[in-house]
Amino acid sequence: MLLDDEIIGLANLSDRAHAILKNPDRQIKFQLRKHTPKGKIVDCYLVYHSTARGPPCKGGIRMSEGVSLEETTRLAEIMTYKNSLMGLPFGGGKGGIQTSSSLLPELKETVISGYAHEIREELYSGAYVPAPDLGTGPRQMADIFDVTHIRSTVTGKPVGIGGIPGRKEATGFGIKEATGIATRNILNTEVSDLTVAVQGFGNVGAWTSKFLEEEGAKIVSISTAEGAIYDEDGIDISKCFESRKHLGDKCTLECENAEKIELGSELLLDVDILIPAATGGVITKEVAEDLQAGLVVEGANAPTTNQGDRVLRERDIPVVPDILANAGGVVASYAEWRGAKSGSKTKKRETYQVIRENIHEAFDEVLDISTNIEIPLRKAAMVASARRLRETMKGRGWI
Structure with a gap:
């Protein structure tokens, strides 16, 4: 659970409001049996x-052998609070496919198309908008569009079929913006003066x-599933970026x-x-005890365990939480979805600008709460998000 007693109290959530947010609205489980890897x-x-701020419910489709109903539910919950914190008209949703992400493109297309076919009524009705x-990635979102033929049913598409310039890099751009704000307000310096390690x-x-x-x-450090590297003088990211296009994780x-x-x-650098x-789950209690960074910015969803987060708080290591730091992707998805509804075009600089504005506005709100109540950024972000959810549920007559 993302809500604890302190957040519930600070957000002034009634028992009924808490009960509504405590459990998922809906869980759908099904199986693909045809044209699947090795049968x-x-x-x-x-x-x-x-669905308090939806429908639609917004959240990406994860394809991994580690996918489970429990993980998908947890990620959907994160999306509820992320969408609310950003002030988006979306509920929190998530899709999951339990198979290898390294399938050949043709087989991956078959799997994602089968998934889209099974949830087609959710897509057609607008109840769920994947990303x-x-x-x-964009190729798989194109496969979903090939099933629905409706641009607003999926975001993160290639530009030629209604995607927007800047969507692919949107999450990274938002993390950069959040890192800059945190650096100036918490570390009292500029990003240009600092060393950074990026896992993933x-x-x-x-x-x-x-x-x-x-x-x-x-x-000074980057890593993939294939290995990690370190250079105290700084890694040439531009070269690694180009190499990634051809070698992937290698x-x-x-x-x-x-x-x-x-x-x-x-x-631990x-x-x-x-x-x-x-x-998720990489900053455990043990890692947190030995972590040496002065600031953690959560680029992934739920990379810090509850015990790890407790240790970081005790050590006074500030954390910019995932629902704030990596929200650039869903903000850009909102711009794409809105454009698909209206038929408007978006330029890359406009995508970056809407991300910048939303991240800065939300971060300012979180900093105010954190400073005034003297609570960590994670709790402050959850309080801001939960308050907005409370007002939405009140306006709908739910509470």
Whole structure:
């Protein structure tokens, strides 16, 4: 649960409001049996955590062997509070497909098209609007569009079929903006003066690294599932970025002048900023006890466990929470969805601007709450989000 007694009290949530937010509105579980990898039955999920600010419910489709109903539900809950914090007219939802993300493109197309076919009524009705997540990208969103032929039923599409310029890099751009705000307000300096370690060099981590490098930050470590590297003088992110296009996760094995380090040790480096931008649950209690960064910016969803978060609080290491730091993607998705409804066009600079405005506005609100009540940023972000949800439920006559 993301809500605790302190947040419930500070957000002035009634017992009824808490009861509505306590459990998911709807959980859908089904199986794909036809045209699946090696004839394997594939478990699939779609979860609506809260429709208070929807429908539609908004959240990406994750494709991974580690996908489960529990994980999909947790991620849908995160989307509820992220969408609310950003002031978006979306409930929180999430899709999950339990299969390898490294399938051949043709087989991946079959799986994602089968998934879209099974939830077609959810898509046609506008109850759920998917987007890319771990293991999926614009190609898979195009496959969903091929099923529905309605531009507003899916976001994160290629530009030629209604996607918007800047959507692919949107999450990384938002993380860069959040990192800059946190650096100025918490560390009292500029990003250009700091060292950064980024765990994960997929779409989110790569774009985050690239944007921060452009701001003058020294990216001293990056990692993928294939390995981690370190260079105290700073890694040439532009070269690694280009290498990633051809080598994928193996790009970290080809970076020049960088020292290969043990995978996982990038989380423990003596850096100014740590950005976990891969998977959830990596900053455990044990990692938090040895973590040396002065600031953690959560690029991934739920990268810090509850015990890990408790240790970081005790050590006075500030954390910019996921629902604030990585919200650039869903903000851009909102711009794409809105454009699909109206038929308007969006330029890349406009995508960046709407992300910048939303991240800055939300961060200012969170900083005010954090300062006035003297609570950590994570709790402050949850209080701001929960208050907005309370007002929405009140306006709908739910409470």
